[in-house]
Amino acid sequence: MSYWLFKSEPSTWSWDDQAGKGAAGEEWDGVRNYQARNFMREMKLGDRGFFYHSQKEKAVVGIVEVCAESHPDSTTDDDRWDCVDIKAIRPFEKPVTLDQIKSDSRLEQMVLVKNSRLSVQPVTRDEWLAICALGQTKPD
DNA sequence: GCCAACGTTGGC
DNA sequence: GCCAACGTTGGC
Numbered sequence: 001m002s003y004w005l006f007k008s009e010p011s012t013w014s015w016d017d018q019a020g021k022g023a024a025g026e027e028w029d030g031v032r033n034y035q036a037r038n039f040m041r042e043m044k045l046g047d048r049g050f051f052y053h054s055q056k057e058k059a060v061v062g063i064v065e066v067c068a069e070s071h072p073d074s075t076t077d078d079d080r081w082d083c084v085d086i087k088a089i090r091p092f093e094k095p096v097t098l099d100q101i102k103s104d105s106r107l108e109q110m111v112l113v114k115n116s117r118l119s120v121q122p123v124t125r126d127e128w129l130a131i132c133a134l135g136q137t138k139p140d
Numbered sequence: 141g142c143c144a145a146c147g148t149t150g151g152c
Numbered sequence: 153g154c155c156a157a158c159g160t161t162g163g164c
Contacts, residue, residue, distance in 0.1 A: 033147070054162060117146060117161050
């Protein structure tokens with residue numbers, strides 16, 4: 001199983017919106033970046049991901065699971081763009097802020113820190129466990 | 141609200 | 153195929 005991070009601006013699509021979709025999940029559509037798309041194409045059913053709020057909040061707020069593998073993005077006719085579906089698994093007990101991540105030596109190699117603009121990105125198992133621990137949240 | 145960083149587009 | 157111009161993202 002692989003781990004990922006999905007970034008969203010909460011005023012556009014928030015954790016509450018995502019959680020509201022329940023087990024059915026929702027397309028992670030609208031991504032128009034090749035790197036991000038390529039990561040989504042690599043995702044497998046059951047892969048886990050962090051849900052990150054960008055902009056004002058800047059914190060990991062929940063855990064999601066890939067519930068449909070890569071398929072065409074329904075919001076465009078342009079066949080270059082694919083996406084996956086994700087569903088909310090559980091919110092973080094304590095959101096883990098970007099500040100916390102940046103100040104933790106275990107996490108300084110995270111893509112979130114090194115390439116802040118990439119909206120879908122891989123997370124290593126070690127990073128996954130470290131952030132879940134910081135958030136006092138079950139990692140699986 | 142600003143601006144740096146980065147990705148994409150399109151003219152040549 | 154290069155690169156300048158432009159648009160967008162997201163941290164500060």
